[in-house]
Amino acid sequence: MKDRFLEELRRICGRANVLTNPHQLETYASDGLLHYRVRPPAAVLPGTADEVRRIVRACFLESVPWVARGSGTGLSGGALPIEDGLLIVLSRLRHILEIDLPNQRIVVEPGVTNLEISAAVGPTHFYPPDPSSQVVCSIGGNVAENSGGAHCFKYGFTTNYVTGLEIVLADGEVVTLGGKELDLPGYDLLGAFVGSEGTLGIATRITLRVAPVPESWRTLVAYFDSADRAGQTVSDIVAAGIVPGAMEMMDRLAIRACEEATHAGYPLDTAVALIVELDGPAPECDERFDQVVALCRRNEATGVRVAADEAERQLIWKARKAAFASMGRVSKSYYVQDSVIPRTRLPDVLRRIDELSESYGLSVANVFHAGDGNLHPLVCYDPTVPGEAEKAERLAGEILEASVDAGGSITGEHGVGFDKKRYMPLMFGDDDLGAFQRLRCAFDPQQLVNPGKVMPTPRLCGEVPGPYREHPIERAGLAERF
Amino acid sequence: MDEIAPTTIEEASGTLRSLSSDSVPVRFLGGGTKSHWGGAAPEPDVVVRTTSLAGVVEHNAGDLTAVVLAGTPLIDAQKAFGAAGQMLAIDPPESTRATIGGAIATADSGPMRYRYGAPRDLVLGITAVMSDGAVARSGGKVIKNVAGYDLGKLFCGAWGTLGMIARVALRLHPRPPAMVTAVGRSEDPFAIQAAAGELAHGGLEPMAIDVAWSGGVGRVLARFGGAAAGGQARRAADVLSAVRTDVDIVDADEELWSRQRAGQRSETGVVVRLSVLPTEIAEVLRCADAAAGSVAGRAVGLVWVTLPPAAPLDAVAAVEELRSALAPRVCTVLDAPIEVRAKLDVWGAELDGRMDLMRRLKQQFDPAGICNPGIFMGGI
Ligand SMILES: Cc1cc2nc3c(=O)[nH]c(=O)nc-3n(C[C@H](O)[C@H](O)[C@H](O)COP(=O)(O)OP(=O)(O)OC[C@H]3O[C@@H](n4cnc5c(N)ncnc54)[C@H](O)[C@@H]3O)c2cc1C
Numbered sequence: 054m055k056d057r058f059l060e061e062l063r064r065i066c067g068r069a070n071v072l073t074n075p076h077q078l079e080t081y082a083s084d085g086l087l088h089y090r091v092r093p094p095a096a097v098l099p100g101t102a103d104e105v106r107r108i109v110r111a112c113f114l115e116s117v118p119w120v121a122r123g124s125g126t127g128l129s130g131g132a133l134p135i136e137d138g139l140l141i142v143l144s145r146l147r148h149i150l151e152i153d154l155p156n157q158r159i160v161v162e163p164g165v166t167n168l169e170i171s172a173a174v175g176p177t178h179f180y181p182p183d184p185s186s187q188v189v190c191s192i193g194g195n196v197a198e199n200s201g202g203a204h205c206f207k208y209g210f211t212t213n214y215v216t217g218l219e220i221v222l223a224d225g226e227v228v229t230l231g232g233k234e235l236d237l238p239g240y241d242l243l244g245a246f247v248g249s250e251g252t253l254g255i256a257t258r259i260t261l262r263v264a265p266v267p268e269s270w271r272t273l274v275a276y277f278d279s280a281d282r283a284g285q286t287v288s289d290i291v292a293a294g295i296v297p298g299a300m301e302m303m304d305r306l307a308i309r310a311c312e313e314a315t316h317a318g319y320p321l322d323t324a325v326a327l328i329v330e331l332d333g334p335a336p337e338c339d340e341r342f343d344q345v346v347a348l349c350r351r352n353e354a355t356g357v358r359v360a361a362d363e364a365e366r367q368l369i370w371k372a373r374k375a376a377f378a379s380m381g382r383v384s385k386s387y388y389v390q391d392s393v394i395p396r397t398r399l400p401d402v403l404r405r406i407d408e409l410s411e412s413y414g415l416s417v418a419n420v421f422h423a424g425d426g427n428l429h430p431l432v433c434y435d436p437t438v439p440g441e442a443e444k445a446e447r448l449a450g451e452i453l454e455a456s457v458d459a460g461g462s463i464t465g466e467h468g469v470g471f472d473k474k475r476y477m478p479l480m481f482g483d484d485d486l487g488a489f490q491r492l493r494c495a496f497d498p499q500q501l502v503n504p505g506k507v508m509p510t511p512r513l514c515g516e517v518p519g520p521y522r523e524h525p526i527e528r529a530g531l532a533e534r535f
Numbered sequence: 536m537d538e539i540a541p542t543t544i545e546e547a548s549g550t551l552r553s554l555s556s557d558s559v560p561v562r563f564l565g566g567g568t569k570s571h572w573g574g575a576a577p578e579p580d581v582v583v584r585t586t587s588l589a590g591v592v593e594h595n596a597g598d599l600t601a602v603v604l605a606g607t608p609l610i611d612a613q614k615a616f617g618a619a620g621q622m623l624a625i626d627p628p629e630s631t632r633a634t635i636g637g638a639i640a641t642a643d644s645g646p647m648r649y650r651y652g653a654p655r656d657l658v659l660g661i662t663a664v665m666s667d668g669a670v671a672r673s674g675g676k677v678i679k680n681v682a683g684y685d686l687g688k689l690f691c692g693a694w695g696t697l698g699m700i701a702r703v704a705l706r707l708h709p710r711p712p713a714m715v716t717a718v719g720r721s722e723d724p725f726a727i728q729a730a731a732g733e734l735a736h737g738g739l740e741p742m743a744i745d746v747a748w749s750g751g752v753g754r755v756l757a758r759f760g761g762a763a764a765g766g767q768a769r770r771a772a773d774v775l776s777a778v779r780t781d782v783d784i785v786d787a788d789e790e791l792w793s794r795q796r797a798g799q800r801s802e803t804g805v806v807v808r809l810s811v812l813p814t815e816i817a818e819v820l821r822c823a824d825a826a827a828g829s830v831a832g833r834a835v836g837l838v839w840v841t842l843p844p845a846a847p848l849d850a851v852a853a854v855e856e857l858r859s860a861l862a863p864r865v866c867t868v869l870d871a872p873i874e875v876r877a878k879l880d881v882w883g884a885e886l887d888g889r890m891d892l893m894r895r896l897k898q899q900f901d902p903a904g905i906c907n908p909g910i911f912m913g914g915i
Contacts, residue, residue, distance in 0.1 A: 156812045199681045228888040234810035236653050238867050239912050240893050244688025248681050268738035294709035333740045336763040393677045397597035425679040462680040488671030489684045491899035
């Protein structure tokens with residue numbers, strides 16, 4: 054990286070906020086997916102949106118590619134640095150800019166954490182998309198990944214809550230998409246940006262919809278001796294027209310790990326635990342809750358534990374939210390997979406995962422968002438055994454194939470990033486990828502923004518085929534194209 | 536004018552490929568219920584109708600999803616889903632002809648927008664035919680999915696200017712077996728706004744909260760459909776009385792909502808669609824009242840103002856007046872006599888920094904510039 058360029062960065066955000074020392078840069082070599090490491094030549098930590106704009110502009114003028122980073126908890130290598138590029142770290146942009154509860158909106162900078170948003174609008178309101186990483190992950194990262202969480206089956210995903218964005222484009226241009234209002238006319242560039250995994254620009258100001266806190270909750274965890282029965286219960290609940298706030302499943306190995314970490318009181322001999330939480334107006338919750346309990350029993354639940362109070366509810370959730378973190382207790386290392394299947398195919402796909410686990414000789418723990426069919430198989434392996442990590446990765450890859458075969462997707466919330474781009478052809482053909490590239494080229498023709506992510510093979514933004522034709526309105530001088 | 540109605544997606548692809556190599560502008564049409572919407576543009580050389588590309592391809596009742604061809608009449612699809620106790624929560628004004636593709640392309644919505652979101656929130660995946668014949672899919676048919684870019688959102692509300700929507704995967708919802716509505720009436724626009732705000736924050740779970748205004752009287756409508764719908768409606772009625780509106784509870788409420796939806800269309804007047812904030816609703820009601828207009832819309836701030844029929848110049852003046860009173864909120868003209876539309880920019884949006892990006896997108900997706908040219912914002 055040229056000295057002149059680094060000097061320019063120091064001028065923009067101060068010497069202390071431009072890191073070039075290899076030791077300091079080590080911290081930024083990976084995101085949450087630790088087995089990929091690339092130490093960037095430099096990282097910069099802007100303190101204001103305008104500094105971001107000036108940095109991006111400087112990169113554009115020098116043709117330096119860059120990667121944005123929020124809190125670095127991403128699980129697909131989306132914020133993985135590139136060898137010849139700048140890392141732009143947004144964690145200093147942490148201001149809550151406006152809270153407008155009558156209109157159910159909050160405006161924030163991208164480095165604010167997910168949980169800080171709910172805290173800022175509480176206790177009357179909350180921000181529904183709640184990734185398990187909510188204590189640390191940044192809202193900018195959530196926007197980039199279209200993150201989800203346990204409550205998304207009822208409440209929707211990040212993309213359903215972002216109403217406005219200020220973004221910095223590759224050439225340093227600042228554009229406002231949407232606002233506090235809903236459904237503004239024009240192309241839904243906001244919808245295209247959310248979930249674009251940091252490849253279309255940097256979000257510097259984010260306007261979100263928040264929701265009033267529900268009046269009441271009812272939470273239970275039911276135990277089953279087979280995934281089929283638990284899966285059938287989920288289907289029956291949905292078929293009864295009930296929309297729980299959350300429905301989460303864990304299998305035996307996951308339960309064991311969580312129990313060891315949290316002592317929440319889940320029985321260790323149960324095959325599957327199903328958490329169901331209803332929220333909403335109290336009479337509605339009560340009536341539906343009785344139905345849910347009856348459905349669990351009809352499907353031969355071996356036990357149903359109803360949370361008697363808020364403390365017990367928190368305990369039930371504590372175990373679930375600790376699932377990833379506590380896997381260390383039952384396995385030296387593990388690979389987190391993230392795939393989606395149509396909910397009704399759950400038993401088939403779980404059987405397939407069992408088969409794979411057996412044939413690879415590696416155990417797989419399952420935790421998943423049962424309502425929306427989002428699986429998180431955790432493939433356990435021992436990194437000290439040569440070749441086992443690769444084996445785990447192959448197994449995890451076969452789970453993706455099984456999910457796509459069942460009509461699902463290669464990722465429900467962690468994104469494609471660097472890790473899964475080679476699986477994109479499982480879902481998308483040439484024309485599909487070509488259309489993705491058209492979108493990317495409209496935003497970033499020079500391809501300076503997070504290059505090498507999402508798309509399976511690099512493509513250039515060439516000349517678009519087809520003749521340019523002057524539109525009659527242009528001819529009449531009423532409008533210009535550029 | 537030629538009319539082509541492809542019966543398969545492959546056929547549509549071939550049609551567009553050959554039209555674009557000859558640079559022939561096309562207009563996509565479904566049922567044609569909104570064919571006059573959008574900017575006044577020259578007659579296209581060719582109309583491509585989607586109505587032969589129709590049918591529910593998959594209805595996965597257990598997964599609450601469906602895959603539908605774009606030319607399927609909305610009403611037919613609803614019938615099919617309804618048979619399984621489900622619904623697609625896209626409920627624009629009733630029509631026997633309106634197609635799913637048309638509703639999605641124009642991002643049209645109805646009262647259920649309040650709880651379930653806009654078409655963009657319900658489209659899980661899309662297959663679009665682009666002007667060079669490329670058939671591109673994005674998304675999938677599961678309710679959660681972040682693989683690849685979300686092109687479905689781009690095509691929702693693009694008015695066919697990026698290509699032709701051929702097929703969509705949709706998220707469905709359980710259809711409540713019975714619904715009850717609480718209605719509050721007042722002549723004070725601020726009471727209507729306050730009532731809507733209270734209901735939105737009152738711990739209830741309405742399927743819809745709508746506002747309406749006509750002839751100097753306003754209404755708030757809150758619809759409930761859960762297991763305890765009646766109880767919720769009674770609680771809503773209490774909230775409505777507390778803010779001093781006259782209250783009614785309506786059990787057989789289909790007719791009521793059908794009329795409410797109809798307030799978004801007009802054959803002779805001028806319909807203006809606005810995106811405002813919930814705290815600006817009273818102001819919209821006041822302005823509409825001053826113009827002898829009527830209002831139907833969502834408490835979340837999506838409102839349709841119908842200005843009464845008038846001579847073209849007067850109608851244009853009324854739109855301009857509404858725009859200046861409510862600036863910087865965007866007023867988009869939908870239904871309006873051709874003489875009125877020809878005299879104003881129906882989009883009324885300021886052409887800000889977004890416009891460059893929108894033009895680049897158009898250039899990428901429709902390099903030949905043949906898809907619905909001229910009808911969109913900024914002359915796209
Ligand atoms: C223990 C654990 C549990 C998790 N649980 C969940 C879960 O339940 N649900 C879920 O969805 N995810 C989960 N994740 C994944 C991760 O937390 C989310 O993807 C999160 O949104 C990433 O946020 P971040 O700030 O860490 O982003 P980073 O990892 O820093 O970046 C992620 C991507 O966002 C881009 N980016 C960051 N900021 C911006 C910005 N301002 N503008 C544009 N692009 C930007 C980056 O370039 C990168 O591509 C979990 C991760 C961990 C480690």
